[in-house]
Amino acid sequence: MQSSILTYDGTFDGxxxxxxxxxxxxxxxxxIKPAAHFKQQLFSTTTxxxxxxxxxxxVWHGITGYWGLRESKALYYAFLSEIEGxxxxxxxxxxxxxSTKKNCSTDYTHKAVLxxxxxxxxxxxxxxxxxxxVRFQETKDGVFFANISPDFDVLPLVNRHFTNxxxxxxxxxxxxxxxxxxxxxxxxxxxxxxxxxxxxxAQFTAAENEYQTLWKDYFKSxxxxxxxxxxxxxxxxxxxYWAYLSxxxx
Amino acid sequence: MSFExxxxxxxxxxxxxxxxxxxxSSGSNRKNTNKGLGxxxxxxxxxxxxxxxxxxxxxxxxxxxxxxxxxxxxxTRKSNPIKxxxxxxxxxxxxxxxxxxxxxxxxxxxxxxxFKSADYTMERLVAVxxxxxxxxxxxxxxxxxxxxxxxxxxxxxxxxxxxxLSVNIEIPTxxxxxxxxxxxxxxxxxxxxxxxxxxxLQYKSEKKIIKSTPKYAPAGQSTQMIIGASGENDMQIMYTxxxxxxKYNLKRVYYSGYIPIxxxxxxxxxxxxxxxxxxxxxxxxxxxxxxxxxxVRELLNPDxxxxxxxxxxxxxxxLRNLALFPVDVNKADKMLLARVPGLGMTSVEKIIKARRFRxxxxxxxxTIGVKxxxxxxxxxxxxxxxxxxxxxPAQLKTIMVNSSNSKYKAAFTGQLTLFS
Numbered sequence: 041m042q043s044s045i046l047t048y049d050g051t052f053d054g055x056x057x058x059x060x061x062x063x064x065x066x067x068x069x070x071x072i073k074p075a076a077h078f079k080q081q082l083f084s085t086t087t088x089x090x091x092x093x094x095x096x097x098x099v100w101h102g103i104t105g106y107w108g109l110r111e112s113k114a115l116y117y118a119f120l121s122e123i124e125g126x127x128x129x130x131x132x133x134x135x136x137x138x139s140t141k142k143n144c145s146t147d148y149t150h151k152a153v154l155x156x157x158x159x160x161x162x163x164x165x166x167x168x169x170x171x172x173x174v175r176f177q178e179t180k181d182g183v184f185f186a187n188i189s190p191d192f193d194v195l196p197l198v199n200r201h202f203t204n205x206x207x208x209x210x211x212x213x214x215x216x217x218x219x220x221x222x223x224x225x226x227x228x229x230x231x232x233x234x235x236x237x238x239x240x241x242a243q244f245t246a247a248e249n250e251y252q253t254l255w256k257d258y259f260k261s262x263x264x265x266x267x268x269x270x271x272x273x274x275x276x277x278x279x280x281y282w283a284y285l286s287x288x289x290x
Numbered sequence: 291m292s293f294e295x296x297x298x299x300x301x302x303x304x305x306x307x308x309x310x311x312x313x314x315s316s317g318s319n320r321k322n323t324n325k326g327l328g329x330x331x332x333x334x335x336x337x338x339x340x341x342x343x344x345x346x347x348x349x350x351x352x353x354x355x356x357x358x359x360x361x362x363x364x365x366t367r368k369s370n371p372i373k374x375x376x377x378x379x380x381x382x383x384x385x386x387x388x389x390x391x392x393x394x395x396x397x398x399x400x401x402x403x404x405f406k407s408a409d410y411t412m413e414r415l416v417a418v419x420x421x422x423x424x425x426x427x428x429x430x431x432x433x434x435x436x437x438x439x440x441x442x443x444x445x446x447x448x449x450x451x452x453x454x455l456s457v458n459i460e461i462p463t464x465x466x467x468x469x470x471x472x473x474x475x476x477x478x479x480x481x482x483x484x485x486x487x488x489x490x491l492q493y494k495s496e497k498k499i500i501k502s503t504p505k506y507a508p509a510g511q512s513t514q515m516i517i518g519a520s521g522e523n524d525m526q527i528m529y530t531x532x533x534x535x536x537k538y539n540l541k542r543v544y545y546s547g548y549i550p551i552x553x554x555x556x557x558x559x560x561x562x563x564x565x566x567x568x569x570x571x572x573x574x575x576x577x578x579x580x581x582x583x584x585x586v587r588e589l590l591n592p593d594x595x596x597x598x599x600x601x602x603x604x605x606x607x608x609l610r611n612l613a614l615f616p617v618d619v620n621k622a623d624k625m626l627l628a629r630v631p632g633l634g635m636t637s638v639e640k641i642i643k644a645r646r647f648r649x650x651x652x653x654x655x656x657t658i659g660v661k662x663x664x665x666x667x668x669x670x671x672x673x674x675x676x677x678x679x680x681x682x683p684a685q686l687k688t689i690m691v692n693s694s695n696s697k698y699k700a701a702f703t704g705q706l707t708l709f710s
Binding site for chain 2: 258
């Protein structure tokens with residue numbers, strides 16, 4: 041039987057709407073794909089999904105009814121991984137839940153549930169890494185600015201952490217890979233897109249340079265030469281993050 | 291204050307503080323109040339790692355490395371001809387705030403050499419914490435060192451501003467302490483530790499009645515022992531540690547392999563290797579006590595006063611108690627599963643959750659990520675095949691050592707021939 045391709049706008053609500061339509065219209069052999077990545081294929085029908093928050097809400101309520109809010113968060117985390125095919129893994133998990141009518145979130149011997157739990161763990165680790173590896177630089181406008189390029193789309197997940205923590209300073213965390221960022225203006229945090237290039241050295245305060253130097257010095261002084269273990273070091277701080285870490289700049 | 295001067299001080303005083311291995315920022319739950327700066331993440335965050343692979347979570351510095359004591363094992367001892375420096379209170383506050391604003395750190399870990407007297411020193415440490423909390427509205431993590439023999443009054447105040455307090459007992463035995471640190475008494479360490487323990491208990495019980503009771507050292511107390519400086523065995527170390535956990539409710543005991551820093555005849559000479567493997571085995575034992583339900587006497591006793599270096603302490607224990615195995619992964623309770631060599635707490639949790647849906651077989655265990663190369667000799671599951679041969683402990687040990695790919699394996703190739 042030929043498969044039916046459903047394209048959606050890349051949002052979580054869009055994805056949930058697709059799930060709704062699959063049940064509503066009894067779509068056979070569905071494959072859900074973000075419209076941006078979609079290439080027309082032979083031997084398949086294509087349906088474009090229009091995001092409908094009401095339908096999305098119904099699906100979300102359906103799943104949280106079985107899983108509870110806390111466990112359901114895993115589904116959102118995995119969705120943010122943007123891993124190719126994640127939509128269909130999630131679809132299988134939804135189908136498994138709706139058919140067994142129970143919380144199967146820890147049924148690790150089920151293939152899709154296991155995949156979900158592995159991906160969620162990866163996304164969680166990336167979120168935690170961003171909370172650790174963001175390095176703000178103070179601009180002359182009094183904004184603390186940081187660029188990141190995480191493996192997964194974790195900005196929505198770190199929003200609360202940074203908003204709670206840095207409540208008395210303006211800051212921007214910008215995902216250069218996905219070209220959007222978070223901006224906190226002392227009142228609230230909003231999503232922004234910036235058209236200019238990242239701030240240049242001239243736009244940072246004089247103190248900024250000094251504190252970066254002090255931090256680099258500290259990083260060196262606190263190391264114990266007799267115990268150096270670079271393999272362990274790189275395991276904890278993989279090289280792909282070094283470009284954004286002030287202590288790794290020379 | 292000149293930048294170059296601060297830079298020089300930071301280099302000296304961070305270098306001197308690095309021998310304190312603790313850099314943990316977990317266990318507190320301080321919230322950001324009144325739109326101030328910072329909060330304490332309860333799980334802690336390592337913002338970077340040094341080249342030796344240790345977590346950098348806090349700005350860890352000494353207030354000064356001037357010291358009136360002459361402890362042989364310590365790099366800042368009076369008789370050591372090194373550069374000395376001292377921070378002003380405001381300098382430490384500025385560094386902490388500015389590092390924190392850039393997301394370099396979770397907070398401050400402030401220790402100090404003893405200058406003039408214990409109380410004089412403790413007073414300055416408390417002044418830094420007080421200024422951060424009251425003037426800067428800083429809610430990040432603060433770890434203060436309890437200065438041995440500091441007064442009860444100062445210890446009480448310290449706990450009101452700090453998240454964690456620690457006093458390093460450094461040498462696990464009284465005799466060792468006497469030989470290496472003649473100026474210090476065992477009771478000097480115990481005094482602030484007892485005070486802090488009692489205050490924590492009191493504040494906790496008051497908080498149950500009056501909700502507005504302030505937090506007192508919410509992340510508890512910790513301490514550190516130097517390993518391999520004074521000839522003690524693993525049993526002495528772990529019994530001391532066990533005593534500290536149970537009697538003083540410590541959150542953590544840290545073990546620090548002695549790094550030779552002096553030509554003192556009483557200590558291992560310069561160039562002696564840091565006992566990192568022994569340190570690792572002690573940490574494993576510590577974990578077994580705190581999370582795996584082991585009693586210290588099961589792991590170390592007069593018959594086995596030292597840990598095996600070539601295998602981990604849980605496996606050693608299992609080999610001495612083979613009669614208790616195999617256990618059925620589908621029936622055994624959590625704490626019994628935790629005793630199976632090769633099963634960590636993560637695997638135990640997964641097994642317990644997954645077996646609610648169906649009885650697990652070897653294939654299931656493998657797919658959910660349980661490492662079976664060791665565990666398979668100690669468990670049965672929903673499968674007809676299982677290890678039926680009766681191995682002697684020595685045979686099993688050889689199999690385990692040969693199948694492991696520990697980075698320390700090379701160190702034991704000499705010993706392997708003993709068992710094969």
